Amino acid sequence: MVAMAILAIATAGILRAAEAHVDLLRGLERRASxxxxxxxxxxxxxxxxxxxxxxxxxxxxxxxxxxxxxxxEQASADPDLRQLIVEVRAPEDTAPTITLRGFVDAGAAPS
Incomplete structure (x- = not known):
């Protein structure tokens, strides 16, 4: 009986750990996307x-x-480049999930 109680407690702990791991992976997948x-x-x-x-x-x-x-779009110190700041969020979020800064050729078609 005691052994079964120990196994039940251990199983609950393992399930919580597995659930936390799945949530961590889901968050990683979301950020990568x-x-x-x-x-x-x-x-x-x-x-x-x-x-x-x-x-x-x-x-x-x-x-x-x-x-x-x-x-x-922002000007950059180099007149040949434009700085772009791209923010990505889920529709239900108010803060961006990802913010990416990059530079593109100022001669590219305006975006």
Whole structure:
């Protein structure tokens, strides 16, 4: 009887640890997905394909989630480059999950 109680307590602990690990992996997957969305937005801007810089949040799907993306454009110290700040968040969040800063050719089509 005592052995069964010990096994029950140990099993509960193992289940809690496994659940915490799954949550950690889910968060990692979510952040990686947001990072890919930000990198895609920066690549689109570099290729002159992006639209809507400084225009607010736009929806973008990636993997199993919907993301909101906002791109800010700023001047840089180099006149040949534009600094882009890409923020990605889940629709239910107020703070960005990922913020990516990058530079694109100022000669690329305006975004």
């Amino acid at each position: 947001a990072q890919w969305v930000a990198e895609n937005a920066l690549a689109e801007a570099g290729a002159g394909m992006a639209s809507g810089a400084n225009a607010g949040w736009r929806d973008t799907p990636m993997l199993a989630w919907r993301w909101q993306v906002r791109t800010h």
